[in-house]
Amino acid sequence: MAEKTIRKIGDPVLREICKPVTAITPNIIKLLNDLAETIRSGENRAGLAAPQVGIPKRIAVLDYGTGLIELINPVVVERSGEQTGFEACLSIPGVYGTVRRAQYVKVKTLNRAGEETFVEGVDQVAVCMQHEIDHLDGVLYIDHVKKGQLFNDRNDKPIDVLQMIRMSKSRDW
Template structure:
């Protein structure tokens, strides 16, 4: 297990629609291990998707509350309900957080490490984390869901320009 470098806003891989995994190979298992090592290697790391470490594959991991690692391979939200709003941040967008509206409940169809189809259900914070990581696999960042005036600096809680952040992230100039 190796900690990987986290790609930052402006890196084009963060905007790619990731390719599905055809089979769980030793390389995919190593990627899952490395993603886990990377989230456990820092503070306040709830989840991480493969494009955040430069790999455009539909793979992500999360442990939003320290209760155990959830591995996602080819995840698809198959059911959702309710609405909630909360502050989100992202390892790839350091120094900012934003108010995001998400579903209160999601059911996700995914593969486990053995390539077997399984389901993960989440409510509240887990639902937010699942949606956030699956968005990464589609090239979507949380700032894409933030309205003007609802993106803030982590340093002083002052409003930031979400449109400037989106432009930066799409231009590929933020490495």
Template sequence: MAKLPIVMHPADVLEKPCEKVSAFDKELIKLLKDMHETMLEADGVGLAAPQVGISKRVAVVDIGDEFGRIELINPKIIEKRGEQTGPEGCLSFPGLYGEVKRADYVKVHAYNRRGKPFTIEADEFLARALQHEIDHLDGILFTSKVLRYYENDELEEVEG
């Protein structure tokens, strides 16, 4: 496995919708493993392929809960409800945090590394992380949804 370089904003790949994955092969499995390792080394909870310069609908999420590593290929939100507002950051925007409003519950349809479809239901923080990464695959950055940015003295609480 190799740590991949994280693409920083501004970069065109971050703001363009990604292509669907059609080949579920060894190359995809290597990408998923490398993305997960990169995310963990960067102390993130999610990473989308465009953040490593690859315009494919691939993301990994791991918030350290019972779900563990979630690999999402060609994910699509099929249901959402409720509302939550909370802090978000992004590995492509180091040190920048803002308050973002998102659905409190989501149901996501995606494919695993072997091309088998699955559905995951999530609420609270996991729902937030899934929505953030799927936005990346649609070329949408969290900065376009920020209600307010956190000041430096607030960052310690957010990063804490």
């Protein structure tokens, strides 16, 4: 297993629609393991999608304190309720925003044995699942943030998208 380098905003792979996994190969298993190691190697890391490490495949892992969840070719098949809360992203350091998401999701996915299974999430686990699945479609959480609801995490001051893009090119990130 190996910890992977996380791609940052501005990297075109983060906006790609990822390709489905067609077979569970040793390389896919290694990627799952590497993603898990990467999220567990730092603080405040709940989930990670393959494009965030430069691989445009429909794979994500998350661990929101309830154990590792692996998602291969995930599809949200059911959602209900609504919640609004703060989100951040390893690929957009230094920024967080207010996002509205479903409170409950049911996801159809493959497990590492290639078997179809269903995973359910509520509250923060549901948020994390939706956030990571968005990555597989080239969508970033900032795409869901309304004007005035994106903040600099150093001073909690609102920032706009153009300011965020300028900051993303700065070495201070």
